[in-house]
Amino acid sequence: MVKTKGAKMLNDSNSYGLWGLVVLNSAVFIMFAFSFFKPTTPRDWRTFGTYSAFIVALFAEMYGFPLTIYALSGWLQTKYPDLDLMSHNSGHLWSTLFGLQGDPHYGLMHLVSFALLGGGFYLLSIAWHVLYHAQRANQFADSGVYARIRHPQYVGFVLIMLGFLFQWPTLLTVVMFPILVVMYARLGKQEETEMLARFGQPYQDYLNKTPKFIPKL
Template sequence: MSDVASSYGLWFFAALNAAIFILFAFSFFKPQTSRDWRSFGAFSAFLVALFSEMYGFPLTIYLLSGWLQTNYPGVDWFAHDSGHLPEMIFGWQANPHFGPFHLLSFALIGGGFWMISAAWPVLYRAQRKGELATTGLYARVRHPQYTGFVLVLTGFLVQWPTLLTLAMYPLLIWMYARLARTEERETRERFGTVFEDYARHVPAFFPALRSEPQQAH
């Protein structure tokens, strides 16, 4: 078994990676309201928990070490690359950074950040004009930024699952769904039938393959 201290305990890298991704998301999301800060804060907490285990202390590996070593005796579970649990468990023999789960995670993370960044200017312009955002990604899904956050969280979870992030994930999904319902209630009160018509044609979280163009009001 390799020296655990050489693979983990890298708290500088844990803090650096968490800061990079949090600032990257902040540059796209630009939280303004207390609701925005709550959703962004929960997203940030997930990243801190993730990178703390990825580089700092492998709590999940320690807790599952008995089961992992019994069922997968050929794997050094305290080597850093072994934290990519899906690749290890499914027997990926090459570098896990090029494994199918890791590549899938990159696609999900990239797609999520793209949705967040593409949705923000549309929402910002609509808010400046006092209109309902119905163009761009908002013509396909009513909450593209929340969908983007969920894609990013899912991507990180696929890449490096931990017990803590697995526990946080459904709570974050519930929180985003609740925030979305609150936003829609307020938007419905403000825009009335305009929003009702928009909501009938555009799904909440999963983009429609086809949707009728929505006109801004």
């Protein structure tokens, strides 16, 4: 994420209320995903819109107002009396809850987060390339990553959101995540129904041999 630099770099009372960073980071991650996903249909825009809402909710708490920290402040102050709640590092709740030492930006949770984020954006990129050429040929996508799973773009969005949960969990995004996963699953089912009506038996054969979200080892 984009961060300002200084002697304490977001580790003091000025860690929040930085709405310019909220707008900047939200725009970067939304436009980055847009460049890969390129929504065209109403279903595409619903998918992209829910992802965008998750991103805005995340950065609004990361740099704007720490709603989760505020809601849990009583419990956190009791359990961790030495914790500076207004320190930006305190927002990395996994480090606090697991008692991890050192700068959380270099901790295990951040490394896992970066791996999930990278994997998610990579899936979006390679999936869009295959889908684009399939649509131009008036066919359904069944090559490349689509030969391994039927909905790589939805999986990509889920990986990105999961990556952010490893990095900066909030009450709102934790609640939103399973709802969005269910939404993507339903969108995938709707998409398959439409493709089956359009392409018939060849698409049914594709359904029979290709996993929906998790590839076969």
